[in-house]
Amino acid sequence: MLKKIILKIRRLKSIIFPVRLKNYQKYQKIFKQKNGLEVGGPSPIFSSSGLIPLYPVIPHLDGCNFNSKTVWEGKIKEGNYYNYYQKRKGYQYICEASKLDKIESNKYDFVISSNTLEHLANPLLAIKEWLRVIKPKGYLLLIPPNKKYTFDHRRKVTKFSHLLADFKRGVDEKDLTHLEEILKLHDLLMDPGAGTRKNFKKRSKQNYQNRCLHQHVFNEKTLGKIFHYFSLEIIDLQTRKEDMVILGRKIN
Numbered sequence: 001m002l003k004k005i006i007l008k009i010r011r012l013k014s015i016i017f018p019v020r021l022k023n024y025q026k027y028q029k030i031f032k033q034k035n036g037l038e039v040g041g042p043s044p045i046f047s048s049s050g051l052i053p054l055y056p057v058i059p060h061l062d063g064c065n066f067n068s069k070t071v072w073e074g075k076i077k078e079g080n081y082y083n084y085y086q087k088r089k090g091y092q093y094i095c096e097a098s099k100l101d102k103i104e105s106n107k108y109d110f111v112i113s114s115n116t117l118e119h120l121a122n123p124l125l126a127i128k129e130w131l132r133v134i135k136p137k138g139y140l141l142l143i144p145p146n147k148k149y150t151f152d153h154r155r156k157v158t159k160f161s162h163l164l165a166d167f168k169r170g171v172d173e174k175d176l177t178h179l180e181e182i183l184k185l186h187d188l189l190m191d192p193g194a195g196t197r198k199n200f201k202k203r204s205k206q207n208y209q210n211r212c213l214h215q216h217v218f219n220e221k222t223l224g225k226i227f228h229y230f231s232l233e234i235i236d237l238q239t240r241k242e243d244m245v246i247l248g249r250k251i252n
Contacts, residue, residue, distance in 0.1 A: 021052050021240055028057050034109035035060040039097050040116030042084045055085035062090040098126040103133045110139040117144045118214040121175040124167035134250050141247045144218045149242040154185040158216040160225040174208045178215055
């Protein structure tokens with residue numbers, strides 16, 4: 001309940017005092033009249049009052065969430081129910097971010113995802129799958145949080161070598177490799193929705209059901225290495241206080 005109240009206050013604040021990415025109009029021009037997929041949305045960041053207001057210029061957007069009930073969206077169901085902007089609706093997929101079997105290859109002009117990558121145990125596997133469903137010369141836009149402004153501020157940035165090792169050994173979403181580190185360094189004062197230390201530990205052990213953990217911590221350098229690994233042309237990479245933004249284009 002408290003978390004929902006906090007989110008409502010933040011959304012109201014963003015409407016009254018919208019904060020824009022300095023070159024957001026460039027993003028709007030790129031995404032205008034293109035059709036795509038959003039993983040882990042809808043997100044206030046892409047709303048008309050958000051950091052990068054893309055929803056108003058996108059004619060069709062499908063969505064993907066891992067379960068029919070999430071901490072962030074509540075209950076959702078698969079079908080034409082992905083209401084991302086005003087009366088516009090796309091198809092809501094219920095599936096893992098790293099296993100989009102229901103979607104054919106080269107279907108979308110882009111994939112966008114805000115504050116989702118850090119929740120994935122195997123982000124490289126997910127990105128590989130997202131690129132599969134993007135057309136050649138399509139776009140990938142990721143917005144992970146800047147750890148300095150989150151409850152992760154005590155943690156070290158995850159090394160690309162670690163992400164690559166997880167990818168090569170096929171880590172799945174049940175993985176809790178980072179649990180000990182998270183329980184030790186998580187700043188509960190910046191995460192009121194987590195409750196007491198005891199409740200947070202209990203919730204964290206059930207991460208496969210709720211996906212609340214930030215499995216990994218990113219910075220611009222790591223994001224750049226990820227995009228280079230997948231041979232993506234980096235169009236923009238910047239940090240805007242709470243958020244990091246990286247936009248790339250699929251070459252092949």
